[in-house]
Amino acid sequence: MVRVVQFLFVTKTIWAVVLALLVGSILMLSAGVNPLYAYASLFGGAFFDYYGFGATLVKFSPILLAGLAVAIPLRGGLFNVGAEGQIYMGALFCAIAALYLPEFYWPLHLLVCALAGALGGAFWAAIAGYLKAYRGINEVIVTLLLNYVGINIVSYAAGGPMIEEGAPYPYSPEIPSSLFLPHIMLPTDAHAGALVGVLLAVILAFVLKYTTFGFALTTVGSNPQAAKYAGIHVQRQMVVTMALGGALAGLGGAFEILGVKYRLFHMFSPGYGFDGIVVAFMAGANPILVPIAALFFSGLRSGAQFMQRASGVDSTVIDAIQGLVVIFVAASLAIRFGESRWGKLLAQRRALDDQLTPLEKKNA
């Protein structure tokens, strides 16, 4: 009995998602559609169709990197809600490196462009990190507002100094084809960014657990006062942690340019950075779980069209379901085992068991 409840508790995020899907099915029923059929086409299309899975992976890359961009600062005690803006700044820096640097040996040039993207995101996030560490300004507000600044800077760049001559709306010239990221599932658009993202998730999980850098990062997150006592430069670490998160989001933005769009478009991201927040929380800020949560979320996004085509459910229902996932996951996070009624009841029961065991032994 105790085990069962504990299991339910540990997997609470999954139950939150299931609940969200159940409530979503009520929406579908009200639209006169069989939810089982709709969900089958949604997930079948997103994960079990070659082209559909390719489309899922296209969205997977930025959502995964944005998820990591939120998860890493969370472990360091910081809440980065600015992944969206960091994606845009990363894309901008990457596009500048791709368009204006003279072409040279391609793997190196590609690497430089990707790193430029990471640098752009890191710079954008470090602003918030610096203001938090040295001026005490709430990083949630700064990162949130910098989103809009970043998005608008890209709109300005793509519509002004970087615009392609004769373009009907704001976008830049195409980057050299030598810089296109390799595709991994031809003929779909799925590109190597997804693999790099998974690799980074594994590396980051290792870094957090086994390196002194990760130790400093998580110690500042768990107890800044003890971190200072341990000789860690708490303020500097906060800036670095934030910059690392921003670098990941910026890399996601760079991969959008190098792998999918090949140009800098204005308003090119449909909110990947905000999906990253949900993904990070679903994964409990554990880098190794972020790819799983990101895959689910990108599947929801790409499967929406399949569902619409197959069952006639408007894809806005998916928007509603995504919203429900956010709400239920957030609600599930508020449930703490030890503090919940269940936790207390179980603790009482255990205490009683402990009392009874010696009695039973005596009786036996």
Add this chain to the structure above:
Amino acid sequence: MDHIVIDRITKSFGAFRALDDVFIRIAKGAIHAILGENGAGKTTLMNILYGLYKPDEGQILLNGRPLRMSSPADAISHGIGMIHQHFMLVNSLTVTENVVLGLEGGLRGVDYAAHEKRIRELAKSVGFDIEPAAEVWTLPMGMRQRVEILKALYRKADVLILDEPTSVLAPSEIGSFLESLKTLRAKNHTILFITHKLEEVMHVADRVTVMRHGKVTDEVDAAETTPRELAQRMVGRDVIMNLKRVKSAPGEVILKAEKLVATDDRGVRALDALSFELRAGEVFGITGVDGNGQRELSEVIAGLRPLDSGHIMASGRDIGPLDVKRRKDEAGIGFVPEDRQHTGLVLDYPVATNFILRDYDRQPASRHGLLDFKYMARNAADLVKRYDVRLRSPQQPVRFLSGGNQQKVILAREIEAKPKILVIMQACKGLDVGAIEFVQNTIFELKASGVGVLYISTELEHVLDIADRIGVMYRGRITGTLLPQEATSERLGELMAGVASEVV
């Protein structure tokens, strides 16, 4: 006529007896101070008066009738108002809104204009210069405290309980605050004033109850006593020489503090040109009433708090420019902080990880930036055994260890770093007898091996037990240094009350 009688109240938490047969009579319209060190049971007593705790034995009489309370709401309805040390105000609301907040009115609208008028009159009648329309965040701390008092008065409280009211005030605000208490007394309010600051008691109180270890040790009229006498009662112990004390010949000076000046978290000066010397193989105890700069002193030496001026010399070298890490590694300064749960340990980390908390980026705990978990496990197994840390597994989060075992983890870590100087702050606070003995024996061993120990504690008996010399701190200075045999409670009381200059 006694307004309140605290009639033989006893309250225990587990095996710990926080209040033991406490009997206090409080006269109507008087300022009654309850004086005692931290942990003397003052706050427990006030929480009982305010209905937050139920006494195990005894009762409270209000105007001669026994009082039954099960919650603060009952206390308020009986006219008892409490002003907590940390204000319970909503900063973005106005004074009026804060005062009205929580008043019962059902679903009817709140007539702010009428309330505001009444609050303005009330404030005027007790001499508070407060604008009810001001938002609380715009007010200085002293004013916010008055808003708290208004809240209680507006609910028709005629007994006000103030828990360490001056601890949040700037020095310049304290005088006018004490005056406002006198005004309230003139309005026939009964005021219970909990504090450990002697001069405030002397300034406003009519009657003083001194508590110690959950017992009332004295009750006197303020006019008939002196700060010296009160301090003596707070300390309350005749000197008994500890026979376990290890004799050792102190070596050369290894730590020298010269005119240290530092500020506390609120920006108030906490160390005021403090100087002392510590020799190798010596335990220098520093004591004093809590809040006289002891914590700041420990942090300044460990490198956790910046020094405004002055010099700290370790083995002849000025360590001012060194950060925490270099003070530990280069100057050999170990530090057992006061707040072991929030500074000394990361509670969610395993015990093994906490053992390397301050060495995580050096060999052997890590190599080329990679943590060596095998070493950590070996090291933990070794230290757990040698320091007798009671636990289920070294991989257990340190949160689940008892206070004494947590302290052992910190001590083990700091001692294994082979310090030349060890700063220990409140090492025995909240520990049981066995753990205290362990800590004391450990300190004796350190001393015998030539380490200089700076032992800072408000727990006088522990300081007397182990120190070779005792410095008493008062308002950021050392008012006097005594040998244990000279440290009579009378002499200590004088120094703790800051009256050194009169008698020397």
